[in-house]
Amino acid sequence: MVARINTVAFAGVDVVKVDVQVQMASGLPAFSVVGLPDKAVAESRDRVRAALTAMGLSLPPKRIVVNLAPADLSKEGSHFDLPIALGLLVAMNVLPGDEMLEYSVLGELALDGRIMPVSGVLAAALDASARSLGLICPQEQGGEAAWAEAIEILAPQSLLSLINHFKGAQVLSAPEPAINSSDNQDLDLRDIKGQNAAKRALEVAAAGGHNLLMVGPPGAGKSMLVQRLPGILPPLEPAEALEISLIHSVAGTLEGGELLRRRPFRDPHHSASLPALAGGGLKAKPGEISLAHLGVLFLDELPEFGRATLEALRQPLETGRVAIARANAHVTYPARVQLVAAMNPCRCGYFGDPSAACGRTPRCAADYQAKISGPLYDRMDIYMDVPAVKMQDLSLPPPSEGSEAVAQRVAGARRTQRERYAGQHEEKRPRSNAEVDGKLLEEVATPDSEGQQLLLQAAERLRLTGRGYHRVLRVARTLADLDGSAELRRPHIAEALSYRRLPPGREL
Structure with missing residues (x-):
């Protein structure tokens, strides 16, 4: 029998699905993690073993192999601790395997069984929502995961409380979305x-x-x-x-x-x-x-x-x-x-x-x-x-x-x-005038005749590049917006040009 747990790896802000596969077979006792793990993942063996021992559980004297698939993808980070531990518990018939496949799991384990915060919980929650899965994450980051819509989130404080939840001895309440409520006053x-x-x-x-x-x-x-x-x-x-x-x-x-x-x-x-x-x-x-x-x-x-x-x-x-x-x-x-x-x-x-x-x-x-x-x-x-x-x-x-x-x-x-x-x-879609480019810039930032004449004269004198020319138009468009003007007039072009300088070494 091979127990399986869903988890993720990260490639920038993108999320890659990882399948944690746990097999317990007869043979000399051993515990190995394969699938291109880095040092933090390889050390999860000792953290998982200590966390299970803290709950009064011990690994059976068998040959245990944990495979992180796909095997050709490098695995980094301590968030694989909890998926590996749950895979072992499924293989030991402590937790139901079918129910665990309905969740994506990530979290680091302390030696006493507490579940510690990790990076990327929000990205994992959004990925779980897209895949119609629930999410199991550290308690401290439940408010972060709750911003993903329409998914079940379990945010236990420890591995023991998570086991008790699935055994029916304890109910984990759904976390509420958390937002930074800092009210630091800005400098004036x-x-x-x-x-x-x-x-x-x-x-x-x-x-x-x-x-x-x-x-x-x-x-x-x-x-x-x-x-x-x-x-x-x-x-x-x-x-x-x-x-x-x-x-x-x-x-x-x-x-x-x-x-x-x-x-x-x-x-x-x-x-x-x-x-x-x-x-x-x-x-x-x-x-x-x-x-x-x-x-x-x-x-x-x-x-x-x-x-x-x-x-x-x-x-x-x-x-x-x-x-x-x-x-x-x-x-x-x-x-x-x-x-x-x-x-x-x-x-x-x-x-x-x-x-x-x-x-x-x-x-x-x-x-x-x-x-x-x-x-x-x-x-x-x-x-x-x-x-x-x-x-x-x-x-x-x-x-x-x-x-x-x-x-x-x-x-x-x-x-x-x-x-x-x-x-x-x-x-x-541009978020501001600074992001407008190409054909859209021509549509929204065309000066009037006087402004166009001034811009062409100044472009030659200031030796504006094509990029500099467009940046003058963007700034002029902002100046017109501050004035509440739909048109780009000569004063807007003049002020925008006043903010340009020749680079050092290119004197007039």
């Missing part, structure tokens, strides 16, 4: 005095989901401005919350099994490696750019990041996904982010300030800014110079307009964009 734009032009650029970036680069001396308030960006971004749609939480579930960063309700804001240190930022490593885990999906990726001190690390962002910024190819894995993660970066104009930080003259100007600034390649520079929708704050501004009272008023205008512009693109195919 009212805290920043002066920098009105930078605040305007931040509002435009939030309204259209545009990439933003801020350049200014130390202490000008670049980081303070960006840290207040989450407070003016539009709230997540339910489908977006599920999409983001799915990535964090696979990455193992979904705390307490609660779905995220706030847009991600990731700000890795400039010492971050290429795999940390783009994704990869031994198990091809999602990087910062995927963890920031549908949110903000903030790179402070941009030129201090490694050149190869920054260049790895170029393709994901265009395609909205990152493909990780390794010898043992080839996975794709979503990576549709709003890139926001900040940098000093030169290494000392005071280029252009007559009161802090540098003996190496302008070569110092040119060499420092040249660390950012032209193609990456071209992918920035908005370039904003952030000057030093004047002492007179610091002595003024706080501005009357805060993040709440700006967030209302941003939400209105985003609402206009949703209505405009509602008729597009779901898979290709």
